[in-house]
Amino acid sequence: MLYVVGLGPGEKEKMSFEALECLKQAEIIVGYTTYIRLIKELVGDKEIVSTGMKQEIDRCKKAIELAQSGKEVAVVSSGDAGVYGMAGLILELVIKLEEPIEVKVIPGITASIAGAALLGAPLMNDFCHISLSDLMTPWEMIEKRLHAAASADFVICLYNPRSKGRPKHLVKALEIIQQYKSGDTIVGLAKDVGRKKELGILTTIQDLDETLVDMTTVVLIGNKETYVSNGQMITPRGYQL
Template sequence: MAKLYVVGIGPGGLCHITQRAREVIENCKVVVGYTFYIELIKDLITGKEVIKTGMRGEIERCKMAIDKVRDGFDTCIISTGDAGLYGMAGPIYEMGEDIEVEVVPGITAAFSAASELGAPVMHDFCTISLSDLMTPWEVIEKRIKCAAEGDFIIAIYNPKSKGRVDHINKAVDIILKHRDGKTPVGLVKNSGRDGNEKVVTTLDSIDFDFIDMMTVVLIGNSNSYIKNNFIVTPRGYKL
């Protein structure tokens, strides 16, 4: 019986893809994904049937992947990072009741970015997406406020797009009501793949022009500090 694999390919570079993810992609007959993500794994999919769609084609991709499994083909549908974090795992489980599904985890953009910034995520943290396509902005604002009040390290996904230019500015304004302006912040663009750039700064000195859709914003907690252009969040060990 054919099977559908929901695969997280990591941040984008093949060096960060897990061995299990690589094996699944290489063994499947059909690969489904967003056009940009397919390009990131092009060296692994030669000779396969490749189905790709553009931005906002998530449900269409899920339906096509499920249909291919029903037709008897082992199929993988890919997400960057981890497929269970803002990825395809959720809609596949909601839609594919009659097929066998396996989720293959991947390295998230938050953890990839954190590795480039030093050790910013050494304590309790949360991820918040600023995309309001499916989540009302009022809900996102509430989550930002609660995370800031709770002194969580905050990883912000989807901080900016052509239609959401100032959401990240609004988010930072909310956080500044509960967090010192000198709180360390890391901006990592294209984490784990070509075009990678990083900036270590503080909450009151963020260069918003640097930030785009491919940027992860990592905001430290009240104990985080900057050392040699890296961010460190103490876990509490007695050193």
């Protein structure tokens, strides 16, 4: 059996019971080095297969090879394995096998959901996720998606918003979004959710300090109805109160 396990944002308390059970049952844990570090105390002396960034295909192929040998294997992803995680890649590789193996995807709390809970209730109406990383998706396509989401006034959750290699992507994204949303639209920054340095910041598009944003931050941009009350970001569902 090959499990693809969503670890949530980083702490045991935000992992599902099913995810914890899979980690116990697995003989071998496979994952990105940073994610393995997050669950170090949970895996004990189990066999670990870890690699760095940009080695996802090799890592998944190794996990499949181990599962084919009869081992119980868990591939781990932060957040939810099906949201910018390893679930899709694993399934794409498995369907190419002459003798497919059994795969079970275990859901986890993704960054936008954990971040929303930290900030209040910003996702109470329609929302979408857009990754600003152009490693897999051309920037031209990312721009089209930003235009579409902002023009429809979705609450927008930006993943991979700003890195050393992409320092201006967030600025470019906000410039597009401001073509459709006002500068005083509420923005929430959820940093290091579920970790020791967890921090929630409420601001607006026009006042957002981009230097506060990094790859451990999810940026939640409200719709025209989103407001702040008692330090909480709220997007109304539409109930008549």
